[in-house]
Amino acid sequence: MTIVREQVRELAEFQDPALSAVSFYFQPSTPRNKSHKEDAIRIKDLAREALRGVEARTERKEARESARTDIERVLRLSADLRSNGTHAKAVFACAAKNFLREYDLPPTLQGTELFVDRRFHLKPIAHLLGAFPRLGVVLVDRHRARIFDLRLGELSEREDLFHPLTRRGRSDGYAGYDGGHAERRVEDETRHHFKTVAAMLKEFLEKGVFEKWILGSVDELRSQLEAQLHPYVSQALLGHFSADVQHITRDEIRTHAEQIADAWQNKRRRDLMTLALSQARSHGRGVTGLRRVLRALEMGEVQTLLIGENFQSHAVECSHCGHLDAHVVNFCPVCGHPTHEIVDVGEAILPRVIRGDIETFYVKDDTDFDQVGNIVALLRFRVDNAESITSGAQNEMKAVADYRGRLRRFAS
Ligand SMILES: [Zn+2]
Missing domain, CATH: 3.30.420.60 (eRF1 domain 2)
Incomplete structure (x- = not known):
């Protein structure tokens, strides 16, 4: 089953404060004699690491058991994955909340990964779906x-x-x-x-x-x-x-169409980047840097988000109101409740990005982009008239x- 936006939205809504949401991404190795074996070893290592993390971080006993159940499920699944080298796979599971979803993905993920957290890890999906139109x-x-x-x-x-x-x-x-x-x-x-x-x-x-x-x-x-x-x-x-x-043939149709779509998407990303940066310079409808982008996201102002492919930055999230702050503070500046630290803010903003249907581009090494903090947002307005539907x-x-x-x- 291929994932669609409505399902991504469902995943983005899911939360388990007890830290037992398990996300697993499987990217098959390029065909080599040893590849199946390597995949299996990699998954075993990831599972061992994830279990150690659960013991260290997850406080509640039921949540630990839930995460263990799901990690074992992933291990069992890895045996079947061997016969299916053409697709990548994503599994989102939380046994404690009786939640389990499995999706086939195109085999273009950055790698096989396993996460246990309070939310599902959606960055690989955002990379795939981000700015791709229907x-x-x-x-x-x-x-x-x-x-x-x-x-x-x-x-x-x-x-x-x-x-x-x-x-x-x-x-x-x-x-x-x-x-x-x-x-x-x-x-x-x-x-x-x-x-x-x-x-x-x-x-x-x-x-x-x-x-x-x-x-x-x-x-x-x-x-x-x-x-x-x-x-x-x-x-x-x-x-x-x-x-x-x-x-x-179907393969020919797909190949031609993907080439055209990729070229269009690359051009659109470059154009929107230029526009957002010039708007930000003139204090118009563009903002740069994590602090300003987070603020614009919370205000619901963001239309298009451009984010470095490997953007990593610390931030805090309020456990009560969900406010995200680029300053690592112990108490929420909005509501005063305690915050928890977030290691990957690029992941933490995704629920909001997905809910808001914000067009998202991931940007590979770009020096201009680097200088503005690897995160830029274009604020809401019509980019081209093609987006407006005649009534x-x-x-x-x-x-x-x-x-x-x-x-x-x-x-x-
Ligand atoms: Zn708060």
């Missing part, structure tokens, strides 16, 4: 449209449409073009088909099924389809690749429903 991949030719979701490296087909007129060879409504006008009729049908596809894409975007999309088609059809797109749908298009709908589109929605009524699902 992405549609659309393949079209003259008669067919295949629409896929691309989530965390998994491609799943949502729609496979075939133009009904062509399929049945019927000519109702097109009688005038019959006999010697076949070519014109094909053009007409293609346009009609593309209109239908364009309407469906608009509906998907408006309903949030996709936030962005990528087009695959033979090059000569591309401009014909693009001519039918609503401006709002055009703006959400990240790029195009050349594809023959009949023959392209009053009810008539168009009805037209979409009508179009869809005329579509026939292609029996594959």
Whole structure:
């Protein structure tokens, strides 16, 4: 099962003050003869280390037993992981609260890790999901449209449409073009088909099924389809690749789409970084440094967060109100209750980031970024108009429903 944002939100909400929330991430080694054995040894070491930590830190007996149960579960699981080298895996468990979730992840984690804490450790998930939009991949030719979701490296087909007129060879409504006008009729049908596809894409975007999309088609059809797109749908298009709908494989679709998405994401990260830094310099809608970013997060002002990939900083969290403070103080400056120290503030802010649906980019070595403390936030405002959804589109929605009524699902 692949994780989706709603499930990440559930994980972010989970708390166990008694320190028995176990998070396990498994990243398979690159295939080598010894790899399975190495993976198993690594997991055993991690489990031993985690158990030592539990003995030292976890005070309540039930919480210690809960953590031990879950660590043993991870050890048992590691035997099955050997046969499944294509996926990474995440397990979130708290036996004391009867909580257990397992997810498959793309095998691009930084490593195999095991944590026991008051919250689940979500940084590897945030790395994967952070700024990745809900992405549609659309393949079209003259008669067919295949629409896929691309989530965390998994491609799943949502729609496979075939133009009904062509399929049945019927000519109702097109009688005038019959006999010697076949070519014109094909053009007409293609346009009609593309209109239908364009309407469906608009509906998907408006309903949030996709936030962005990528087009695959033979090059000569591309401009014909693009001519039918609503401006709002055009703006959400990240790029195009050349594809023959009949023959392209799933792996080819995924590879093309991921290349386009990665290039778009890299550019977006650079643009937002430049914008946030210049806004921060002019005291506009940007802030830099942990103290100011924490404050902006608590005020609910942050739209986009840029954070160093290996950002590490100490902070404290209030046990009562959840306030995070970059100054290591014993009592909460907001409510006066005792605080506890946090070793990794980049992890501690994630529940808030996930709840607020804040677009998050992790930044690799960058000297400009280093100088501003490896953490920068762009405060709330619209970055581009593509993000704003036009209202009053009810008539168009009805037209979409009508179009869809005329579509026939292609029996594959
Ligand atoms: Zn407090």
